[in-house]
Amino acid sequence: MKWPSQQEPKKSANTPARGGLPDGRNAGNQMSMPPRRMWLIFLAVLLVNYFLARYLSGGGADAPITVPYTVFKEEVAKGNVTAIYSQGERIEGRFVKAVTWPTAATEAPAKAGARAQQPRTSTTFESTLPVFVGPGFEQFLIDHKVEISAEPIQSGNWLTTLIFGFGPAIFIIAFYVWLYRRAARQGGMGGSMFGLGKSKARRYDLEGGEKVTFEDVAGIDEAENELVEVVDFLKNPAKYTRLGGSAPKGVLLVGAPGTGKTLLAKAVAGEAGVPFFSMSAAEFVEMIVGVGAARVRDLFKQAREQAPSIIFIDEIDSIGRARGQVAIGGSSEQEQTLNQILTEMDGFSGREGVIVLAATNQPDVLDKALLRPGRFDRRVVVNLPDKNGREAILKVHTRKTPLAADVDLPELASTTPGLSGADLKNLVNEAALLAARRDQEQVHQKDFNDALEKIVLGPERPLILSHADRERIAYHEGGHAILGLLVPGADPVHRVTIVPRGQALGVTYQRPQTDRYNYPEAYLLARIVGMLGGRAAEEVVYGTRTTGAESDIEQASNLARNMVMRWGMSDRLGMVQLAPRQNPYLGAAGGSLPYSEETARTVDDEVQKIIHGCHDRALGLLREHRGQLDALVRALLERETLDEKEILEVTGLPPAPRLNELPEGIRPRDDEDKLPLL
Ligand SMILES: Nc1ncnc2c1ncn2[C@@H]1O[C@H](COP(=O)(O)OP(=O)(O)OP(=O)(O)O)[C@@H](O)[C@H]1O
Numbered sequence: 229m230k231w232p233s234q235q236e237p238k239k240s241a242n243t244p245a246r247g248g249l250p251d252g253r254n255a256g257n258q259m260s261m262p263p264r265r266m267w268l269i270f271l272a273v274l275l276v277n278y279f280l281a282r283y284l285s286g287g288g289a290d291a292p293i294t295v296p297y298t299v300f301k302e303e304v305a306k307g308n309v310t311a312i313y314s315q316g317e318r319i320e321g322r323f324v325k326a327v328t329w330p331t332a333a334t335e336a337p338a339k340a341g342a343r344a345q346q347p348r349t350s351t352t353f354e355s356t357l358p359v360f361v362g363p364g365f366e367q368f369l370i371d372h373k374v375e376i377s378a379e380p381i382q383s384g385n386w387l388t389t390l391i392f393g394f395g396p397a398i399f400i401i402a403f404y405v406w407l408y409r410r411a412a413r414q415g416g417m418g419g420s421m422f423g424l425g426k427s428k429a430r431r432y433d434l435e436g437g438e439k440v441t442f443e444d445v446a447g448i449d450e451a452e453n454e455l456v457e458v459v460d461f462l463k464n465p466a467k468y469t470r471l472g473g474s475a476p477k478g479v480l481l482v483g484a485p486g487t488g489k490t491l492l493a494k495a496v497a498g499e500a501g502v503p504f505f506s507m508s509a510a511e512f513v514e515m516i517v518g519v520g521a522a523r524v525r526d527l528f529k530q531a532r533e534q535a536p537s538i539i540f541i542d543e544i545d546s547i548g549r550a551r552g553q554v555a556i557g558g559s560s561e562q563e564q565t566l567n568q569i570l571t572e573m574d575g576f577s578g579r580e581g582v583i584v585l586a587a588t589n590q591p592d593v594l595d596k597a598l599l600r601p602g603r604f605d606r607r608v609v610v611n612l613p614d615k616n617g618r619e620a621i622l623k624v625h626t627r628k629t630p631l632a633a634d635v636d637l638p639e640l641a642s643t644t645p646g647l648s649g650a651d652l653k654n655l656v657n658e659a660a661l662l663a664a665r666r667d668q669e670q671v672h673q674k675d676f677n678d679a680l681e682k683i684v685l686g687p688e689r690p691l692i693l694s695h696a697d698r699e700r701i702a703y704h705e706g707g708h709a710i711l712g713l714l715v716p717g718a719d720p721v722h723r724v725t726i727v728p729r730g731q732a733l734g735v736t737y738q739r740p741q742t743d744r745y746n747y748p749e750a751y752l753l754a755r756i757v758g759m760l761g762g763r764a765a766e767e768v769v770y771g772t773r774t775t776g777a778e779s780d781i782e783q784a785s786n787l788a789r790n791m792v793m794r795w796g797m798s799d800r801l802g803m804v805q806l807a808p809r810q811n812p813y814l815g816a817a818g819g820s821l822p823y824s825e826e827t828a829r830t831v832d833d834e835v836q837k838i839i840h841g842c843h844d845r846a847l848g849l850l851r852e853h854r855g856q857l858d859a860l861v862r863a864l865l866e867r868e869t870l871d872e873k874e875i876l877e878v879t880g881l882p883p884a885p886r887l888n889e890l891p892e893g894i895r896p897r898d899d900e901d902k903l904p905l906l
């Protein structure tokens with residue numbers, strides 16, 4: 229049994245955030261026609277070819293009949309042959325009057341094993357001369373006025389030959405030409421099939437991609453503001469270069485996945501009204517060495533021809549890794565590609581009006597050469613949106629969604645810390661699908677909540693649980709929830725459920741009132757008390773323990789360890805850094821800092837002290853408020869899911885007093901000081 233609780237709707241690794249969505253930027257990736265259908269067309273073409281050939285050769289009235297030499301000689305003797313053409317032993321010829329062969333008479337004694345031939349009538353024939361034909365043969369023909377022709381007799385035959393001989397080849401070639409044209413028009417496959425060195429860059433605006441403007445970008449205002457200047461430059465390059473100043477060439481967009489880097493780049497192009505060439509860096513590098521560099525050249529050439537324009541290189545870290553650090557194999561190819569990008573960027577003056585935007589979520593691994601002046605010397609950080617940002621993004625994506633009156637976007641924004649723009653877009657989409665499935669005309673708040681739960685925890689799991697199990701789960705979740713209400717400084721409890729979902733058998737959601745960028749110690753302790761509340765409730769009620777607290781224990785231990793090792797919250801150890809800071813984009817960083825064994829023991833002691841203290845506090849509070857806990861559990865067993873209002877109603881508890889909140893707007897600089905979410 230495992231019921232990780234108190235999950236914050238943090239972005240989970242398997243959030244099906246982006247990908248399946250109609251995103252426009254993937255449009256050029258695939259041919260619009262599935263390969264299977266192309267094979268069908270190919271087959272059809274071959275079939276048509278076959279039947280045409282058969283018709284012309286077999287079905288035609290003038291198809292020659294094959295006659296024995298004796299019959300041929302007879303017909304010549306009768307004066308019924310006008311002309312022949314001979315090549316080696318084979319002769320073709322034309323009758324005066326059509327002849328039917330084989331005749332009914334000759335058919336009967338047909339030799340066993342001889343191929344049965346259907347009687348046919350024709351004015352042309354073929355035959356084979358026996359080797360013993362003497363010199364008198366020619367005279368014999370002349371006597372019977374047979375013209376000996378220098379050219380093949382069967383006039384219609386060249387077509388047959390052509391189709392038989394070259395038809396399939398011609399059709400195949402035509403088919404490929406057609407395929408290539410199509411692909412070239414789409415800018416997709418043609419590149420990889422026929423011109424490896426062609427960049428597969430897609431001109432977004434030509435693909436029928438909707439024009440994106442800053443209107444479509446929300447919640448990342450700082451990044452947006454920094455790009456306004458780029459737009460201005462593209463619109464009016466002369467203004468900048470008039471006094472000899474040089475224009476921006478490269479801008480690096482840094483931010484977590486799904487924060488809208490691609491969207492921003494498109495918006496810059498859209499605002500400036502210039503072509504947008506986009507390409508993922510991973511696409512540059514193929515198995516064949518040298519291809520990457522050629523593609524880069526081609527990409528820049530295209531962009532320059534259509535300047536002013538924007539080149540967008542996604543995931544630049546996949547080729548821009550510091551040289552020499554790349555894993556063996558493929559490294560030289562990456563290096564070449566990277567060098568080509570550097571060369572191209574040095575090559576244009578900046579007056580040409582080509583601006584290169586590149587995106588990455590790992591700026592620290594990039595080769596320093598990429599970041600030098602004249603290259604990607606500007607860096608724009610795209611942060612995960614804060615509460616107001618999330619609200620704005622939800623507004624953008626619900627523009628076309630019919631929302632019911634009960635939908636509270638600010639509330640939704642406050643329950644979704646850690647979600648990116650792409651996640652929020654996905655949330656709106658899931659909620660709309662859910663509402664449609666429920667035959668509603670509008671999307672309700674409940675649809676959003678259910679969609680969020682599904683995204684964060686996975687779909688509901690139909691588990692058949694005994695009454696005893698359900699009760700135990702209800703007490704566990706009830707413990708988390710009650711403590712969330714009782715402990716000063718804890719996040720408000722937003723929702724409790726004992727519906728199994730994904731890995732969890734039950735969930736208690738708490739939502740921060742504001743985005744916090746700086747966490748007071750009391751808040752951290754309140755969180756640990758809440759995390760330990762599930763197990764504590766089980767102990768108070770049943771006096772026994774289960775495995776259900778595994779992920780609670782994991783989270784609480786991590787938090788306590790960070791308090792001691794990173795945030796100087798142990799009096800015994802003081803403000804000594806014992807664990808490295810975490811990369812905000814990569815989660816926990818590897819490596820550890822050196823310290824003595826004695827310190828290690830002290831760390832363990834201090835962590836244990838925090839955990840034990842919080843555990844005792846949880847037990848004490850729950851014993852004291854057993855009545856409220858029982859009431860909450862009764863309601864949970866009955867209704868399975870309770871929201872904030874219902875929880876306060878059934879427990880009769882007032883919302884817990886809050887610690888002083890940080891004023892909104894206090895933000896860390898860039899990506900530096902943001903505490904990793906817990
Ligand atoms: N700030 C935002 N405002 C509005 N929509 C957003 C925002 N951020 C992301 N989205 C939505 O999410 C989609 C995907 O975002 P986008 O591809 O721009 O993210 P990204 O940062 O480039 O991600 P990746 O690093 O994975 O390439 C966008 O098309 C857009 O619909």
Ligand SMILES: [Zn+2]
Binds near residue numbers: 233704708759763780
């Ligand atoms: Zn729990």
